[in-house]
Amino acid sequence: MIRVQQEDFDISAEIAALKAGRADIGAVVAFLGTVRDQGGAIDELTLEHYPGMTERELERIEAEAQARWLLQASLIVHRIGTLRPSDNIVLVLTASEHRQAAFAAAEFLMDYLKTRAPFWKRESGPDGSRWVEANATDDAASARWQISKDAVE
Amino acid sequence: MRLLYFAWVKEKIGIGVEDVDIPASVTTVAELMAWLKTRGPEFEHAFARSEVIRAAIDQSHVRHDAHLAGAREIAFFPPVTGG
Numbered sequence: 265m266i267r268v269q270q271e272d273f274d275i276s277a278e279i280a281a282l283k284a285g286r287a288d289i290g291a292v293v294a295f296l297g298t299v300r301d302q303g304g305a306i307d308e309l310t311l312e313h314y315p316g317m318t319e320r321e322l323e324r325i326e327a328e329a330q331a332r333w334l335l336q337a338s339l340i341v342h343r344i345g346t347l348r349p350s351d352n353i354v355l356v357l358t359a360s361e362h363r364q365a366a367f368a369a370a371e372f373l374m375d376y377l378k379t380r381a382p383f384w385k386r387e388s389g390p391d392g393s394r395w396v397e398a399n400a401t402d403d404a405a406s407a408r409w410q411i412s413k414d415a416v417e
Numbered sequence: 418m419r420l421l422y423f424a425w426v427k428e429k430i431g432i433g434v435e436d437v438d439i440p441a442s443v444t445t446v447a448e449l450m451a452w453l454k455t456r457g458p459e460f461e462h463a464f465a466r467s468e469v470i471r472a473a474i475d476q477s478h479v480r481h482d483a484h485l486a487g488a489r490e491i492a493f494f495p496p497v498t499g500g
Contacts, residue, residue, distance in 0.1 A: 297500055311499065314423055314492060317476035342499060354500050374500060380478065382492075383499025384424035395425045398496030 265338070266322040268313065270345040273355055282337050282357050289336045293366040295356040295374055301349035305389045311344045311353070314382035318342075325376045329358070332372065333365040340373060342383065372409055379406040418485075420453075422463070423494035426470060429463035439485070446472045447481040449491065464493075471496055 275296060283289055299309045322340050329338060339357040347353060356373045360366040378399075385396040418439050427433045443452045450467045453460045464470065472479050473492040485491065 312424055313499070314421070314473070314476075314494070317473055317492065320476050321478075378500040379497065381499050382423065382473070382494060382497050384495060385498045386424075395495065396498045398498055402500075 266319060266326055266340045266342075268315075268318050268322070268342050268344060270343065272343070272352055273341050275352075275355060278339060278341065278355060278357060282339055282359055286336065286359075288361065289359045290361045291363040291366040292357060292359045293363070293370040295354075295370050296352060297354040297374075299347050299349050299351045299353060302389075305391065306349060306387050307390070308346055308348060308388045309351075309353075310346045310386045310388070311342075312384045312386065313342075313344050317382050321381045322377070325373060325380060328376065329369045329373050333358075333360065333369045335360050335365060335369055338369065338373070340377065342377070342381070344383070375402070375405045375409060378402040418488065419490045421490065421492040423492065425495055426463050426493050430459050444484055444486070445481070446474070446479060446483050446485065446491070449485060450481070450493070469496065470494070 275294060279292055279294065282292065300306065326338055326340060329335065335358055337359040339355070341355040343353055356370050358366040358369040358373065379402055386393055387396055419434065419436050421434050422430050422432065439449065440452065443449050450464050450470065454464045470493050472481065474483060474488045475490050
């Protein structure tokens with residue numbers, strides 16, 4: 265399941281909903297991304313996205329994770345709009361029989377989301393506002409999954 | 418053809434979406450960016466570093482050598498920064 269929304273989410277409620285009625289899940293991994301104030305430099309973070317493509321891309325990323333690992337369930341929730349320091353931005357949940365698949369899939373989902381899902385962050389603070397630059401380490405983190413997949417094939 | 422712009426590409430051009438008749442001689446994403454640059458100073462500014470701009474055709478990521486044939490919607494945007 266994927267969701268793009270302005271409103272906040274409750275991580276406990278999301279985990280409970282993921283597990284509801286299921287006795288085949290042995291491991292749930294949660295990744296929660298939140299807004300940093302970067303030592304007082306950031307007052308607000310505004311997330312723009314490409315409606316339609318964002319949902320499609322998140323669904324593709326989730327399907328790719330389901331194809332690579334045996335997952336009982338997964339969830340991606342990403343917020344849009346204007347957020348403040350310490351606010352939640354993104355939640356990824358993965359559920360599997362054993363922890364290894366859930367850990368790996370959660371990391372994969374975040375690495376792919378960071379380089380493929382069409383979201384853009386604009387930061388503003390006392391020194392004005394600016395678009396956040398893409399991070400080369402995110403590209404490297406995403407690329408290593410391609411390498412490991414090729415090595416397996 | 419519907420063209421969409423996001424983040425600083427949108428900011429520099431001043432609009433987020435437009436419907437445009439593209440010349441038949443323009444067949445790839447790279448050619449489309451080169452043609453867009455001729456449409457005014459704001460487009461020239463937005464596409465000045467066209468090598469860093471990413472593109473999507475009908476809501477799927479594509480490379481700059483992708484062909485436009487059959488496309489309904491083409492989007493241009495900076496590298497993504499979500500998560």
